[in-house]
Amino acid sequence: xxxxxxxxxxxxxxxxxxxxxxxxxxxxxxxxxxxxxxxxxxxxxxxxxxxxxxxxxxxxxxxxxxxxxxxxxxxxxxxxxxxxxxxxxxxxxxxxxxxxxxxxxxxxxxxxxxxxxxxxxxxxxxxxxxxxxxxxxxxxxxxxxxxxxxxxxxxxxxxxxxxxxxxxxxxxxxxxxxxxxxxxxxxxxxxxxxxxxxxxxxxxxxxxxxxxxxxxxxxxxxxxxxxxxxxxxxxxxxxxxxxxxxxxxxxxxxxxxxxxxxxxxxxxxxxxxxxxxxxxxxxxxxxxxxxxxxxxxxxxxxxxxxxxxxxxxxxxxxxxxxxxxxxxxxxxxxxxxxxxxxxxxxxxxxxxxxxxxxxxxxxxxxxxxxxxxxxxxxxxxxxxxxxxxxxxx
Numbered sequence: 001x002x003x004x005x006x007x008x009x010x011x012x013x014x015x016x017x018x019x020x021x022x023x024x025x026x027x028x029x030x031x032x033x034x035x036x037x038x039x040x041x042x043x044x045x046x047x048x049x050x051x052x053x054x055x056x057x058x059x060x061x062x063x064x065x066x067x068x069x070x071x072x073x074x075x076x077x078x079x080x081x082x083x084x085x086x087x088x089x090x091x092x093x094x095x096x097x098x099x100x101x102x103x104x105x106x107x108x109x110x111x112x113x114x115x116x117x118x119x120x121x122x123x124x125x126x127x128x129x130x131x132x133x134x135x136x137x138x139x140x141x142x143x144x145x146x147x148x149x150x151x152x153x154x155x156x157x158x159x160x161x162x163x164x165x166x167x168x169x170x171x172x173x174x175x176x177x178x179x180x181x182x183x184x185x186x187x188x189x190x191x192x193x194x195x196x197x198x199x200x201x202x203x204x205x206x207x208x209x210x211x212x213x214x215x216x217x218x219x220x221x222x223x224x225x226x227x228x229x230x231x232x233x234x235x236x237x238x239x240x241x242x243x244x245x246x247x248x249x250x251x252x253x254x255x256x257x258x259x260x261x262x263x264x265x266x267x268x269x270x271x272x273x274x275x276x277x278x279x280x281x282x283x284x285x286x287x288x289x290x291x292x293x294x295x296x297x298x299x300x301x302x303x304x305x306x307x308x309x310x311x312x313x314x315x316x317x318x319x320x321x322x323x324x325x326x327x328x329x330x331x332x333x334x335x336x337x338x339x340x341x342x343x344x345x346x347x348x349x350x351x352x353x354x355x356x357x358x359x360x361x362x363x364x365x366x367x368x369x370x371x372x373x374x375x376x377x378x379x380x381x382x383x384x385x386x387x388x389x390x391x392x393x
Contacts, residue, residue, distance in 0.1 A: 008083060008194055009262045016079030016255055030252045031072045036063040054237030066248070068240050073251035077224065079258050080214070083193035084206050084226035090235040091224045091251060095189065095209025096124050097244035098223030102185055102205055103134050103156065104242075105234040110183070112155035118143050118175065119362055122164040122187065122209075123355035126362070129158070140362065143170045147178035154179075160187035161196075161301075165314050165350040165370040167289045169301045176202035183231075189213070189341070193226075194265045196306045205231060210254050212341030216264055220253040222246050264343065264375065268311035271378035275371070276313045278382055284323070284389045286367065289314040312340065313371045314350075319392065321366035324349050326392035328369065333376060333384035340372035345381055347371050 006014075017028060038044030039062050047061025051068035063069045073091050081089035092098040107113055115138045117129055129138045139149045146157060157179045161170040167190070176184050185205040186198035192213045198206045208214055210222035223246075225235055239245060246254075276290035291297050292309030302309050317323045327347075328336045334347040338354055348354065350364045358364075373381065 011082050012079075012194075012258050012261050015082040015258070016075035016077075018078075019075075028072065028075055028252065028255060030248060031070060032248050033063075033070075034066045036065070038062050038064065051236070052240050054233035054235070054240070067243055067245055070245070070248050070251065072248040072255070073246050076246075076251040076255035076258070079255055080193070080208070080210075080224050081226050083258065083261075084188075084199055085197050086199050086206065086226040087229040088232035089224050089226040090232050090239060091210070091222060091246040091254070092239060092244045093223070093246055093250075094221050094244075095207070095211060095223035096128065098207055098209075098225050099125055099128060100134065101235055101238040101242065101244060102207065102225055103129070103136060104238045105231070106156040106183055106185075107134075107136070108238075109231075109234050110155040112151075112153035113137060114139070114151050114154045116141060116146055116149045116154055116157045116179075118146065118157070118159035118163075118170060120163045120166055120168060120364070121158065121160050122189075123350065123358050125158065125160070125187070126355070127357035130359075143175055146175050147180070150179060150182060154182050157182055157184045158187070159184070160189070161305075162190045162291055162310055162312065164190065165289075165355065165364050165368060167291055167296065167310075167312055167314055169291055169297055169299065169306070171299055171301060172198050172201040172203055172305060185225075190310055190312055191306055192261060192265050192310075192341075194262050195269075195308045195310055199226065201305060204228070211339065213261065213265060214341075215254050215257045216261065216342060217253075217257065218339065218342040218344065220250050220257075222250045222254050224254075265311065266308070267375055268373050269308050271376075271381065272311040272313050272371075272373040273309065274378045275373060275382060275385070279313065279315055279385070282386075282389060284318055284393060285315050286318045287316040289316075311373045313373060315369050315371065316365065317367045317369065317392075319367075321349075321351075323392045324367055324369050327385075327388045330388040330391045331384055332387070333380055334371070334388075340370075342372070343375045345372060345374035345376055
């Protein structure tokens, strides 16, 4: 299948299914094997050595062991890579496992141990980089300061756009230029490959918390990095050694989730735009953060880098943290919960939850609430927010 001539909608439905006709099936099978029979000792050993070193299974050598390779997960990886326009992709047990593996691979590949991280970032990523657990030194900066923050031992530049939770947009091409050949990782979780393809703008690695939009139903955890063949090999080597593998059932659910990703994202985005416009006129809302608003996209990246503003909306409340508590206590259709990107709408306080481990000076304001817009009727979502805001006054 030549994905160069297909739209993302068609790729999402058909990618990763190239072997099904040969298997005599229409729906992708779920392979739960933890170990696989070996054709013979020499071939099995060669296949093991290839996969443990980050390569692919050797022809006629077998898959050996699920920590090294699983065909169900591999189909999801292939599909995601085609959607992102990269050579390959490597899946992990969670988005944080994917980020951890990327940092370890970057250290091994470059020999450096310094990271430039563009804030704001997802709180878990921010905390991981600052924790010292991975043996890296981190320089946090704004996007325009990436060039000045680079060092000879910089092994990775990390950014997220739209950023969590303010939905700030970062010009990927400018950061890539400032990195001057250094590897750049873009967390593309909020945009999804339907709305943005960072590799086409020069990013080296494209990371997703697959738990979110890719799965789309709040019932599977996973992470994935789309990148070149060489970087994929480095990532698989880390995955094989550390064991941060995606379970086959997770791979199956994520692959299935991709088939409806385009239609879900566009429907959620349309509702988010309606709600953002309405929230802008609400007296209880001090500010609305939504990339579809001109003031939130001063560089004009929506339409140039992104194909749409996405389905996340963040609001700052006039009544501060106390009002945020009351709103989250009084919603009825929105679920007060962390995570995002599912078919149901969620609301949460980043400062109190997902970004709680971030240092106080970099933590989001306590009056912010982050909304993940689902597939409910936007009129019903508006009515729910209206009553919750009214009760919070």
